[in-house]
Amino acid sequence: MVEQSDRAPLLDWEEVPPAELAPTAPSPETEDSVHSGLGPGGDASATDEEGDCAFHGLSVRDRRITGWEEKDQIVAVFVVTFDTRSGNMIEWCLPQDVNLEGVEFKSMASGSHRISSDFIYFRKGCYFGLACFANMPVESELERGARMKSVGILSPSYTLLYRYMHFLENQVRHQLQCPGQYSPLEAFYEDKKAVLPPGGNGLVTACPTSALGPIVNRCMHPEMKITHPAGCMSQFIRFFGEQIMVLWKFALLRKRILIFSPPPVGVVCYRVYCCCCLANVSIPGMGVSVPEFRPFFYINVADISALETELSYVACTTEKIFEEKKKLYDVYIDNQNVKTHRESLQPLLRLNSADREKYRKLCEQRQMLLYSQEVDGDCTSNEEDLFILFFMEQNNRIFQTLSEVAGSADPTLTAEHVRAMGLDPQGDRGFLVDLLEIYGIDIMLVIDNPCCP
Secondary structure, eight states: OOOOOSSSTTOOOOSSOGGGOOOOOOOHHHHHHHHHTTSTTOOTTGGGTTSSOSOBSSOHHHHHHHTOOOOOOBOEEEEEEEETTTEEEEEEEESTTOOOTTHHHHSSOTTGGGSSEEEEEEEETTEEEEEEEEEEEOSOTTTTTEEEEEEEEEESOSSSGGGGHHHHHHHHHHHHHSTTOOHHHHHHHHHHBOOOOTTSSOOOOSSOHHHHTTSSOGGGTGGGGOOBOTTHHHHHHHHHTTHHHHHHHHHHTTOEEEEEOOSOOHHHHHHHHHHHHTTOOOSTTTTTTSOOOEEEEEOOGGGHHHHTTOSSEEEEESOGGGGGOGGGOSEEEETTEEEOSOGGGGGGGSOOHHHHHHHHHHHHHHHHHHHHHHHSOOOSOOHHHHHHHHHHHHHHHHHHHHHHHHTSSSOEEOHHHHHHTTOOTTTTHHHHHHHHHHTTOOOEEOOOOTTOO
């Protein structure tokens, strides 16, 4: 049954009230739960048992500086079920007239019948969704021995969806045990439903740029504020290793990145988020003309037509057929194997000395942070901040140098400039050429190419 608090019957849906948020240092146990605790039999909220270890967006320090707080904007709540005759179908929703076409497949990933629980981030038009899935054995020939459901929500922003993870997990278990009892979901929707602006486009600004000032600008997108579990960044580093530097270049170049993985897909949605973090820039005006680097999160074959018009994205899927749809992506990631079918991008798959040096510095900073946390009890910083700031500072250094050279009397980029940006004059030449073209920076690149006379 649904666990209720003494705060208000049926209304205990926020995992952590905003006023109680505090920065926490990820523990090894927390990190492991991100990778292994979300698999078959795993509980996506395992890290919540000991307190606020599950998610952080902007740090408390940044929230205090900006004095800005995002409001709840839930535009729909729904229950999806698997019917042995009809397949995935919307069982119930509020409001009743909301367009949920395709959500029945987004909220129950292909292959989910093999696992007992999962959670999924996805995009539906201009909205983002979070759904919790569960699979319960039943003694029923009609249901073929298994009852599978997902309970989810839609919002114009994905930055606060994490607050309702635990509530959705409780509700999907409740729906499996007591099908058809929707009163907690009805009360939840009445309490949290969004008041959307007139115009009907459903667009709600996740975070006004002016409120964040120099800390976050348009080029960082909401990715800086997406909620993620403590430890997902460190898991991302361990999983990809030096390959992170390859993903970083593809992210800065705004390529279409598709990650394949069998279920569970929740942890892979976090890898989508981590890829987005690689492209953050905080220099005002930089990147305004380039395609926005937005997460699609989980996708399936129903999203093919939408992806055909996208210039830049990061997404994940459990459907192997996407690998054959080469027109839909530039970079394909299968497990830890990063590959591209585009000949012009293949040189970027090779690591150079500057890439390895950057990765060494990232690992060194991470070890120093872990040491300070263990020895000095420093809980004011965490690996998520370190990871985001490391790449943002790297990106800022590159674009600051390029801007200064472009505005100088002699707009010529030399090998010394390239080294100062932390790049390899030879190994990163192609990357720089693409970067200058995509961002429309008018600079003469004069770096000797040893392959040419």
